[in-house]
Amino acid sequence: MVSFNMRQDYAKYTPEDHHVWQLLFDRQMKQLPNLASKAYLEGIQAIGFTRECIPNYEETNKHLMAISGWSIEVVKGLIPNKEFFELLLTKRFPASTWLRKLEQLDYLEEPDMFHDTFGHIPMLTNLDFCDFLKGLSAIALRFLDSELGVEMIARLYWYTVEFGLIQDPEGLRIYGAGILSSSGESVYSLSDKPQKVPFDVEQIVHTPYIRDKFQEKYFVIHSYKELYDSLPTLERVLEEEIAMA
Secondary structure (H helix, E strand, O other), rough: OOOOOOOOHHHHOOOOHHHHHHHHHHHHHHHHOOOOOOHHOOOOHHHOOOOOOOOOOOHHHHHHHHHHOOOOEEOOOOOOOOOOOHHHHHEEEEEEOOOOOOOOOOOOOOOOOOHHHHHHHHHOOHHHHHHHHHHHHHHHOOOOOOHHHHHHOOOHHHHHHHHEEEEOOOEEEEEEEHHHOHHHHHHHHHOOOOOOEOOOOHHOOOOOOOOOOOOOOOEEEOOOHHHHHOOHHHHHHHHHHHHHH
């Protein structure tokens, strides 16, 4: 089982680090109650995230393990696809421990711990969403030798886990971590500017994603079980596309 054998050195966080966390937390929580999915808002309470302090991963893991059996695996930053999906398959979510600086509040090239924790971890309290992550990872590990397969899987991950929207009873809401951790995209994604289209695996895997600006299109699910139920279609499409390549 892959393990990076790293720990969060909580004592190393500076007063500026805690200040940055508070600024980011306050900014997002001022707007997310009317924008984020119910599952996310319930999750952030269940795992005990607050403005007062940067999350302590040991404490967060106690809450997560009790709720869904998942935990945080400390990593330095972005990791190879194989190790990434092996972690998810064993219910461990990779998260860095470094936090952006004051001058980086609005944009980072590489995800920091605010994105990794505030954006991703609350959704790991939703069991259907967790089942989707595990199932997607099992499929991804089968197709790692295919450049086309990896790209298609990356697109599905991007348009769901990172930039997904859900139709909640209260209205259209955000569950993707890339949106939830972005002040500007949180508002933009639910505005009239971008397209919102029904969730469709075959369309998603043929839709390139955008890294350097807000997305032009968002895919909307009606339940997190819909994500898990889409995995057989993903597998079929991957096998067909790779066979024809």
